[in-house]
Amino acid sequence: MGKVVAAVGLSHAPGALAFPETAQPEVRKRTEDATRSLGISLESSQPDVIVAFLDDHFENFFRDLCPSVVMGIADQHVGPADQWMETLRIDKKTIFPGAPALAEKLLGSLVSQGYDVARAGPCEYGNNLLMPWKLMGVEQSLAGVPVIPIFINVFTPPLIPYRRAYTLGEAVRHGIETAWPADTKVAFIATGGLSHWPPYWNPIQGGDPPSDPFLQRIKRYQTEGKAYLKQDPRLFVDFDDYEVEMAKKNEYPLNSKHPLVNWDWDRMFMQKYSAGDIEWMKNLTYEEVEEEAGHGGHEVLNWVAMLGAMKGAQSKMLLYEPVVEWICGMVYQDFCVTEKLN
Helix, strand or coil: CCEEEEEEEECCCCHHHHCHHHCCHHHHHHHHHHHHHHHHHHHHHCCCEEEEEECCCCCCCECCECCCEEEECCCEEEECCHHHHCCCCCCCCEEEECCHHHHHHHHHHHHHCCCCCEEECCCECCHHHHHHHHHHCCCCCCCCCCEEEEEECCCCCCCCCHHHHHHHHHHHHHHHHHHCCCCCEEEEEEECCCCCCCCCCCHHHHCCCCCCHHHHHHHHHHHHCHHHHHCCCCHHHHHHHHHHHHHHHCCCCCCCCCCCCCHHHHHHHHHHHHCCCHHHHHCCCHHHHHHHHCHHHHHHHHHHHHHHHCCCCCCEEEEEEEEHHHCEEEEEEECCHHHHHC
């Protein structure tokens, strides 16, 4: 049975890499110190494999084919996707080993448990993994450790219920404990959230059809896929500029009076999460999260899945920082598994 040796969660706001200087220096230092602390936690656990609960930002899946849950199974995955490189200020792609044999066993277990998880081949990452990976400082220390991505759809409704996300995490843990070799050391990571209203198109928040010119463009990308970038190659550079302008005005979409971070909801969520309040997490609804935390807030589905994988264990919040400049409530969480094992 595989052994869980670490579990960490953190926000993956692209601004922390794309325009970090917009935040106050002391804010940037606190967030970077917290991120590095999580990196140290992962390093010290010496995992053989990392299972990552992520969401796809239209790097791999689009509105014409968007699975609710999908696992990437390949010898390797890569990031960032081409459209993110300039935006995230990254000049070289990172190759992530994929542990296909272990991924196959986990997928088989999930399907046998009644979870219709879709299979993907080699996947591309964006800020969902690259922002944490870079700022955790683990590029060298964990370079050879395989990452198995489990993507949960958070941007193309209908989304899976929060109760289902929790039990998905439980099923992942069961698969690891029953289908993987007993000496396999496993780390979990969940990224995303907390409250934020990113400049993706959402029919509830952005209107259908959207009146905002940029959201018209991003809707086409979300619908048509990467082929659209041939006629709009600067879309993700403009994405950056749009985010910066949103942050200056604290608006989504631009010219609407909608704040970008709800720290009251964020703190409540993290209080419940840290305490391992399973029933509260299961009873979250799409409508509540959409209203209180925004369409980007649904990334907490990844967190709820990891809580299920950790069997509802308590965890420690290292830092919560509402960073309007990065249009995100930033949080950093550690289950401190290695400490507990020792």
